Structures are given as C-alpha cells and as structure tokens.
Amino acid sequence: MDPQATNSTLDNPLREGLSLERLPSPCAMVIFGASGDLTRRKLMPALYDLALEGLLPPGFSVVGVARSEKSNDEFREEVRESIRQNARRTPIDEGLLRTFEEGISYVAGDFSSPDAYARISEELDRLDRERNTSGNRVYYLATPPSAYAEIACKLSEQGLVQPIEDESWTRLIVEKPFGNDYDSARELNQTLLQYFSEDQIYRIDHYLGKETVQNMLAFRFANGIFEPLWNRTFIDHVQITVAESIGIENRGGYYDQAGALRDMVQNHMLQLLSLVSMEPPPAFDADSVHDEKVKALRSIRPIQPEEVDYYTVRGQYSEGWVMGQPYPGYRDEARVDPASTTETYVALKLFIDNWRWAGVPFYLRTGKHLPRRVSEISIQFHKAPHPPFAENVTQSLEPNVLAIRIQPDEGITLKTTAKVPGPSMRLRSVNMGFLYGTSFLVESPDAYERLLLDCMLGDSTLFPRRDGIEASWEPITQILRGWEATGVENLPAYSAGTWGPEEADSFMERDGRQWRQP
Amino acid sequence: MNGASNRFERSFDYETAMDLQTIEQEIAQLWHPDSRGDDPITSLATRASVLNLIVVTPDQESTDHAQDVAERLSKIHPCRVILFHQTLATGRRPVPDIHATCEAGGDEPSVPCIERIRIPVSRQMYPQLSALVQPLIIPELPAYLWWLGQPDTADPTFIAMARASNLTILDSLNFDSTNDLSSIFELEGQLPIRSSIADVNWQRLQPWRELTAQCFDIRSIQWSLSCIREVEIDAGQINGRALPVQSLLLTAWLAHCLGWQPFEARRTRDDRWYIGMYDQHGEHVRIILRSRPSEPAWAGHMLSMSMSAQNSQGEQSSITLSRSRESSLIRMNARTGLANTLHHAVHHPLLPDEALLVPILETTTRDHLFDSSLERAVEIMDLFGKPEAT
Ligand SMILES: NC(=O)c1ccc[n+]([C@@H]2O[C@H](COP(=O)([O-])OP(=O)(O)OC[C@H]3O[C@@H](n4cnc5c(N)ncnc54)[C@H](OP(=O)(O)O)[C@@H]3O)[C@@H](O)[C@H]2O)c1
Numbered sequence A: 001m002d003p004q005a006t007n008s009t010l011d012n013p014l015r016e017g018l019s020l021e022r023l024p025s026p027c028a029m030v031i032f033g034a035s036g037d038l039t040r041r042k043l044m045p046a047l048y049d050l051a052l053e054g055l056l057p058p059g060f061s062v063v064g065v066a067r068s069e070k071s072n073d074e075f076r077e078e079v080r081e082s083i084r085q086n087a088r089r090t091p092i093d094e095g096l097l098r099t100f101e102e103g104i105s106y107v108a109g110d111f112s113s114p115d116a117y118a119r120i121s122e123e124l125d126r127l128d129r130e131r132n133t134s135g136n137r138v139y140y141l142a143t144p145p146s147a148y149a150e151i152a153c154k155l156s157e158q159g160l161v162q163p164i165e166d167e168s169w170t171r172l173i174v175e176k177p178f179g180n181d182y183d184s185a186r187e188l189n190q191t192l193l194q195y196f197s198e199d200q201i202y203r204i205d206h207y208l209g210k211e212t213v214q215n216m217l218a219f220r221f222a223n224g225i226f227e228p229l230w231n232r233t234f235i236d237h238v239q240i241t242v243a244e245s246i247g248i249e250n251r252g253g254y255y256d257q258a259g260a261l262r263d264m265v266q267n268h269m270l271q272l273l274s275l276v277s278m279e280p281p282p283a284f285d286a287d288s289v290h291d292e293k294v295k296a297l298r299s300i301r302p303i304q305p306e307e308v309d310y311y312t313v314r315g316q317y318s319e320g321w322v323m324g325q326p327y328p329g330y331r332d333e334a335r336v337d338p339a340s341t342t343e344t345y346v347a348l349k350l351f352i353d354n355w356r357w358a359g360v361p362f363y364l365r366t367g368k369h370l371p372r373r374v375s376e377i378s379i380q381f382h383k384a385p386h387p388p389f390a391e392n393v394t395q396s397l398e399p400n401v402l403a404i405r406i407q408p409d410e411g412i413t414l415k416t417t418a419k420v421p422g423p424s425m426r427l428r429s430v431n432m433g434f435l436y437g438t439s440f441l442v443e444s445p446d447a448y449e450r451l452l453l454d455c456m457l458g459d460s461t462l463f464p465r466r467d468g469i470e471a472s473w474e475p476i477t478q479i480l481r482g483w484e485a486t487g488v489e490n491l492p493a494y495s496a497g498t499w500g501p502e503e504a505d506s507f508m509e510r511d512g513r514q515w516r517q518p
Numbered sequence B: 001m002n003g004a005s006n007r008f009e010r011s012f013d014y015e016t017a018m019d020l021q022t023i024e025q026e027i028a029q030l031w032h033p034d035s036r037g038d039d040p041i042t043s044l045a046t047r048a049s050v051l052n053l054i055v056v057t058p059d060q061e062s063t064d065h066a067q068d069v070a071e072r073l074s075k076i077h078p079c080r081v082i083l084f085h086q087t088l089a090t091g092r093r094p095v096p097d098i099h100a101t102c103e104a105g106g107d108e109p110s111v112p113c114i115e116r117i118r119i120p121v122s123r124q125m126y127p128q129l130s131a132l133v134q135p136l137i138i139p140e141l142p143a144y145l146w147w148l149g150q151p152d153t154a155d156p157t158f159i160a161m162a163r164a165s166n167l168t169i170l171d172s173l174n175f176d177s178t179n180d181l182s183s184i185f186e187l188e189g190q191l192p193i194r195s196s197i198a199d200v201n202w203q204r205l206q207p208w209r210e211l212t213a214q215c216f217d218i219r220s221i222q223w224s225l226s227c228i229r230e231v232e233i234d235a236g237q238i239n240g241r242a243l244p245v246q247s248l249l250l251t252a253w254l255a256h257c258l259g260w261q262p263f264e265a266r267r268t269r270d271d272r273w274y275i276g277m278y279d280q281h282g283e284h285v286r287i288i289l290r291s292r293p294s295e296p297a298w299a300g301h302m303l304s305m306s307m308s309a310q311n312s313q314g315e316q317s318s319i320t321l322s323r324s325r326e327s328s329l330i331r332m333n334a335r336t337g338l339a340n341t342l343h344h345a346v347h348h349p350l351l352p353d354e355a356l357l358v359p360i361l362e363t364t365t366r367d368h369l370f371d372s373s374l375e376r377a378v379e380i381m382d383l384f385g386k387p388e389a390t
Helices: A037-052 A072-086 A094-102 A114-131 A145-157 A182-195 A211-221 A252-277 A286-298 A305-311 A447-457 A466-486 A502-509 B020-030 B060-073 B126-136 B156-164 B179-190 B200-204 B206-215 B219-227 B245-258 B353-360 B368-383
Strands: A028-032 A061-066 A104-108 A137-141 A170-174 A201-203 A235-243 A312-318 A320-322 A325-327 A345-351 A361-367 A374-381 A401-407 A411-419 A427-435 A493-495 B005-013 B051-057 B079-088 B097-105 B114-122 B143-147 B167-170 B196-199 B228-236 B261-267 B272-278 B284-292 B302-310 B316-324 B329-336 B340-347
Touching (some): A028 A037, A028 A114, A037 A061, A037 A072, A037 A447, A037 B340, A061 A114, A104 A114, A114 A145, A145 A170, A182 A466, A211 A401, A235 A252, A252 A286, A252 A466, A286 A466, A305 A345, A305 A466, A312 A466, B020 B126, B051 B060, B060 B353, B167 B353, B179 B196, B196 B200, B200 B245, B200 B353, B206 B340, B219 B228, B219 B329
Parallel strands (some): A028 A061, A312 A493, B051 B143, B079 B114, B143 B167, B167 B196, B228 B284
Antiparallel strands (some): A235 A374, A320 A325, A374 A401, A401 A411, A411 A427, B005 B097, B261 B272, B302 B316, B316 B329, B329 B340
16 A cells, blocks of 8 residues: 555545445545546446445536547536436436536547646646545546556646645556567556655556455465465465456457457456465455465576467467357458458466476467366366275275356356266265355446545555566567467468367367366 | 246245244255155256345234335345244244245246244234244355334333344334434444344435435535535325434434534424534534425435535525425425526335345445444434433
C-alpha cells in the first residue's frame, strides 16, 4: 500500500468498524481514451457498479478525454448507453445513474496538445472546488500504448502529477500491453518513473482482479494440507491453459504485431504461473506478495535461441468452425498481413530453477479460436509409488490431478481413485468437484471493479510491480529472439475450433504426457 | 448464477416420534447417489457447507418467511438449516420434515446447497429445544441461532440455545419496547466469550453509518465533526409506539464514536425525544428523535438525519441524509457556509432479510462497535427515567 493510501479518512472516527474501510477518499478520475472500447465496455460499467454497491466516495467525478469533439451532455449520453448495455447489475437504478452522471464531464483534445492538459487542469480545479475532490486524482491510460509515455510527461509538465496539497494523492493506471519486449517495457518503466513514483503507478493485469485468481492464494496459503505437497517431491508437472474461443475480433492491427506469446503469456499466464509457484509470502501486503512473485519469475530458466524449437510450439488458425459458427483463417482477417507468421497459438515448456520446483515442467498453452473458453491450472501429482493391487487392476490407475478452474465455471476439482462397488477389486477415477460458482451462488464483481477500487484505495497488491513486469518480459524476450533467429518456415496450422496444432500434442507425447482435456 | 437452473429436491416426511437417529440416517440417504438418479461412482459429489443455521419461529407466518429466507441464503452460505416452529398443538406428535434443495446453473451437475430439517414443536417440547438441536448440527461448523419474534431473555430455553450458538441473531425492529435493548445487553454479558448477539436492525443502519462517515471524509466538511451542535433523526412510526430503536441505536453509535456523554433525556410535549450530550470539549449537543407517520413498510425505519455544526469562528455546516422513497436511494446534501454544497447518493432499497443476514452470517466474533453502541443506548434509556417507551 502506498504511503499516500493512509489518507485523511483514517482521521475519521466514524469509520471505526465499518466494513467500508474499503471506501476510497473523494477523488476524480481522468480517463484518457474516453471514447474507446475499453471505457465503454469495461470502465464506465465497472464504475457504475461500484456506485451501486456504495463503494464510490462522495463527489467522485470522471473527466473523459479523447480527440473527438463532444459536449458534456453528449458524453454523458454515451456513458449512459454503455452502462445500460454493459452494467453487471440490472435493472439500472435510474436515480443513481443520474447522480453518477452529475460527476461526469468531458475534455476534447489531442494527447500531444498542451492545451488539452490546461483544460484538464481547469476542470480538475473546478471539481476540487465544486465537488470536493480534494486534489486526489487517478489518471487512467485507456489509450493506444504509444501514448502512455507522452501523457505521463505532459501531465507532469502541466503540474498535474504533484499533489496539490500535501495530503492529496495522484495515481496512474496503465493498461496492457506494457511494452512489447524486455527493452521496451524497461524503457517505458523508466520513462513513467521520471514523472511518477513506483507507488503511484498501477499496471493493469485484469486477470489478477478475478475472484478465482485471488482464491488461489486463499487455497494455497489459508489451508495447511496443500502446501506440504506443493513441490517436486509430489508434483509431476503443471499445466496452465488459457483457451479463447474468440478470434482476434477487430484488433487485427494490434494482434498481428503482438501474437499470442505477448498478448497472453507474458502477462496473464506468467502471472498465474507466479501465483502457483511462488513461496508463501510473509504477509498479504503488496510488497510481500510482489517480492515472492518476482522471485518465482526470475527463477524461470531462460530458453536459449537454439532451444526454442524444443521448448515451444507455435500455431496459427486456419478457417474452421467454433461453437457452431464458421470463421475465416487468421490470414484472411481484417488488418492482418495475408502472409503473416504471427502465432495465434503457443505452447511452452518452462522450468523454474529453484529448490521447490527443480525438474518439474510447467506446460503453458494459449490460443485463439480454440473449441471453448477456459482458463485453468492443473497440478498433476506423481502416481502412487506402489499400488498393492493386481496388475490388471492398476493398469488404468491414473495419477491424482488437482485442477483449479479460473473461468468459466470457477472451482477446484480433485481427481482421485476409488473402488467400483462390487465383489471384485476394480478401480476407477472419480472427480470430486468443488464448484465455487455453484456452491456459493453469489455473483463475483468484475475484475475491473476490483482493480479500480483497489487503485483508489492505494492498494497495489493486484497490480504487477515494475520488477515483476520486467521479470516476466525476460524469458518471453528470449523466446522471441529465438523465434526470430530460427525463422518460421512452416508455421503449423490448426483449424479454428480445434485444440491447436498436432505438433502441440506430439510436444507433450514426447515427454510421455498429455494435455488435459479442459 | 445465470442461465437455466437445475433444481434437485428430495424430502422425507414421516410420522414417528422425535428419533434423532432416524433423522441422521435420512439426511445421509438424501445424498446417496441413488436417490439423485446419478451414476453412483462418477458423481461423488462434494457439497459445500459453511454453517449451521438454527431457526426458531413463533408461528406459521414467520416459519414460511424464515424458510424462504433460508433457502435464498443458502445460495451464498450453503448450510444446514434446522428450523423449529412452535406450531404444534400440545400432545401431538412432531412430524419432522427433512428436505434437500440444490440449484445450479446451466449444465453443471447439481450441487447440493441446503439441507433443511424442519421440526414442529409444541409447548411441551419447547424446553427440550437445546437438547434436540445439539446432535443435529454439522460438527466443526459455526452455529447461528436466528430467533424470530420477541425473545424472552429470561427464558432458560432461549438462554441455553444462545449459549450453545456462536451467534444469536435478533431483530430489535420488532421489539415491543426499547426496554428490551437493555435485556439484550444484559444477556450478552452472560454469554460465554465464544457466543455473541447480532441485531438485524443494526445491520439496517449500516448504510446510514457509512454515509454519515463518508460525509466527514470530505475535507471541507471534516472540521465540523468535532463541533456538531444538533442532530435530528426521523423514523417511521410504529403503531403509535414511542422511541424508534433505529434512531436510538444511531444516536448511541454517534455518541460512542465521537466521545459524547449523554447527561439528560426527556420526552417533549410535541412527542419528540430530546437527548442532551456533552461532546469531548464539554460543548452541548442537542439530539432530537422524531417518529413520523409513514407507509407501513417504513415503520421503525430511519427516514432522515440532519446534523448541524458550528465552530468557534462562527463557521457553519449542515449535512442532511434522507431516504427517497421512490428510487431506493439515500441522498446526502452537505453545505458549509453558503457556497459549498455537495450532493451524493447511494443505492439502498429496503433490504430483504436474506440480504441483511448475509454479512451477519460471515462473522462469529463479537461486534465491539455494536456492543459499545448498545451500551450507550442503554445509558440513554436510563436517562429517560424509567422509560415508558411503548
Ligand atoms: N478494449 C479492450 O477490451 C481492451 C482490453 C485490454 C486492454 N486494452 C487496452 O486498453 C487500451 C485502450 O483500448 P481500446 O480498445 O479502448 O482502444 P480504442 O477503442 O482504439 O480507443 C482508443 C481511445 O484513445 C483515444 N485516442 C487515441 N489517440 C488519441 C490522441 N492522439 N489524442 C486523444 N485521444 C486519442 C481515442 O479517441 P478518439 O477516437 O476520439 O481519438 C479513443 O478514445 C489499449 O492500450 C488496449 O491495449 C483494451
């Protein structure tokens, strides 16, 4: 938690014992890229849902910034529409929506224009005066990544970064992608750190805002029985799957430059990997958790250029059917180079070189247009060393698997072996499932709700830290270099709607293992 | 959980004497795969249970209500519900009804969510309640006692049940008299340290407390917290009944948090309740509680609160929180001097019991803030003399 997080609210004795220690102090949020898809689909609905839960502070205000000219009223109308379409909780409370809208305004201007910042500054002053936002600001960069550095610099030049009063705070939220390799991520960090301190910067990885991802920490560290098994002595290997049934949608321009490794592995999947492999932190505070995650990431064994073909598999989807719908091949998508060699599927085998995990392979795979949307981590344990049953009984004996499902049906299943009822000793695998969603039929907040709230509260536990971002880019950049060096003569293809190229199966079979059917 | 829902239900009705062993067997039978028509081996379903909810209801109407609430609650807190309803005529045999319900979304296999054991009790059986409930609770899980209606805090059965539970849940909204708050306070003092009392009515005050606290997060208003001079609270009238418990509890909470010391209290001629307190600087704070006619749904519920403050330089501020009936909002207006006004609103409809119980069922430890506020409330009541509160 940053030092500024200890804001004035702690002087308020009426807050004692309220569950809303988690209520931020009054503030304004400036959203750069206010007319964009992210603002419309995620940010505004998340803010409205927070308002509905009573989690926004009095006077909370949003200033939208983008190039297109529009009046406050036009922007509010857009916001209203986006909330109606995308809010998690319906029906919309119109009375609340009207009050929420009172705090919304719009500033048109180009990110490069100093004028725009002068107007933002005026608007923020007005909000301090009229809505008591107390000089507290969150700047949200929902913009093309190329604009991040410029906006940070201009904000600083216009005096918008330094707290106006000593007790006020300024925070910056940066969307993904954060860099496109190790050097660019490092450079972006260095640039942002010229204008903001580390504890003012919140780098979004929305996966970390998901309830089940946080539940994984509870599962590992609030139970005494799993941690003793969580190591090379008991675990054979780990699989992390993040499968998407959607394709690249309208993001061909971005995706063709990025590919699956940058788009999914560097951020979400390595975050999952670090959560599953990290040592227990001494405390559940931002720094302690980050320290352990970074240690795990730094222990990933680098893949040398000459090893990439052995440790990685790439693929690109060709036309096919997903969930009953026909889709074109990747190279036929809009804004994609018809000769593109960008991977839409990637599988990796990684090792974490530390005492706990030495020799345990971590298999990661992700892809577009796979048969279904599913994210899960599965921990496969060693087989029982000596099952004392007849050979014909043990032939079908399978190892125990603990699967942690992140989406869509969050939960945990443990595959065990049981005796088939009857006179003879026959064994069979049984899945014991604890489905989080169906055991607690309570709707989880959207990841953005959680993350926006945490930022306003100054709690950065769920936002990767600078060294975490760089540590995750390091092994990825090694792979990218290796791929560049080896070229892509025969990029394996897979039909949309299948579980990736055949090469990915042989990749596992070579190790005497199989991908789990998620 | 969205989408289509699968509902799996199974019940046993049988006419026997109260044979707890049979009840146990029947519960086990409910979860037997055969009774769910599943493949016995692949569907070794695990079921989540997080607590025991023991419910005691005085009549049929509250029994039906409690049953509905428990069923909805189980979606968030999967649990075993043991419901005793005092509806059996003396001399009749109790016919327990054992029932399991599960709802799961979409194509997911049914996951059992609630087991309900419903036992009618007669006057005769009533003293045995505590002995009956012990073998039925799932061991290792906390037991919550939800007592509907007015408890008699001197009743040995009630005390035994409260002592055997981790948390006893009452609702002071329905108390006949504010005097009952005193007896609750006394009872809490007698419970073992692992047992405590929760008041649903205190939970209803949560948004009011939160919003009041939020007002003073606003920097330009913060100063007024230490120089509040007057507080007025309105609540919906309950059948001509006097002092509204909610208003009293909120006043007591303010007094606890702000270190105010009550020194006088009286009922005024225009049917208001006046409470005089000294703040931490020895300044006088006047508090007026009023009951006003309202629609039945709002009876006993806080409708508005206003606070005004003045500092030694003569600066003034005022804050009003008021419930808007139409749109389920509580609105806040704050003004300092003439210029500085602020409007804020939170979504807060009248919450159904299950929504109020959800947070209560997440805790088993004592709520010290409630305890301290209750203590202050009792102090205030004492100042009213022998309060003629009904
Ligand atoms: N959309 C998602 O679901 C999603 C998910 C994860 C991460 N992200 C990340 O979030 C960021 C925003 O994504 P998006 O999909 O919302 O992008 P988008 O739809 O293209 O929106 C970009 C926004 O930036 C504004 N903008 C661009 N250049 C500008 C300039 N020079 N001056 C002023 N305004 C400018 C645009 O406004 P005008 O059109 O008015 O110029 C628009 O409001 C990206 O970094 C993306 O990678 C998005």
